[in-house]
Amino acid sequence: MGRVMALDIGKVRVGVALSDPLGYTAxxxxxxxxxxxxxxxxxxxxxxxxxxxxxxVVGNPLHMSGDVSPWGAKVQEFAAELRRRSELPVWLWDERLSSVAAHEILDEAGHDRMDRKRVIDQVAAVVILRGWMEAREDATARIALEQRDLEARETKG
Incomplete structure (x- = not known):
């Protein structure tokens, strides 16, 4: 398995996060x-x-209503171009509230509010990557349970 990269794409900065090679941490x-x-x-x-x-995984900046924002349309175009040029799967992940979560993480860590510009986007990318990884893990576990249940029914029947 290889690494998964997450991007929090802003107008001025792009936060980049990586998973470990086994896909356990971000x-x-x-x-x-x-x-x-x-x-x-x-x-x-x-x-x-x-x-x-x-x-x-690219953070998809949606409005709170779930509608695509004007910035979201540009991020989606960027993600599509990255998919074409990298020839890798590129997933859009709802990033609503990822910046809020990133600020909370930095607050809990006692990080100075004045010095956040250099790290806030990276932490937001970590939040995006963790959310995506957890959802993928949940889906994989759900599929495994369904498969086990199906096999158990077939064995009984």
Missing amino acids: QPLLTLWRKSRGEDLRSLLRLIRKYEVVEI
Whole structure:
């Protein structure tokens, strides 16, 4: 198994987080200060190769109603281009409240509010990645239970 990369794409910065190679944990990697779409994609593609990424999760900034925001449409276009250029699966993940959760994590860690710009996007990317990983784990466990139940019924029948 390879690493999963998560991105919290903002207008000024992109927070990047990675899973461990086995897919158990999520760690912040870096904050990419945006330059241009082309340069941003090239930087991400270098990171993807360097860390042997096999899947990418992109935070999908939806309105609280669930509707796609104007920024969300741009992020979705960026994700589609990243999918084409990396030739990897790129998943959109609802990132509503990920920044709120990231601030709470930094508050609990006693992180100075004035010094958050360099890490807040990374922590938001970790929140996105953890949410995606937990949902995937839950779905895998649910499928395994359904398979076990099916096999048990077939054995009885």
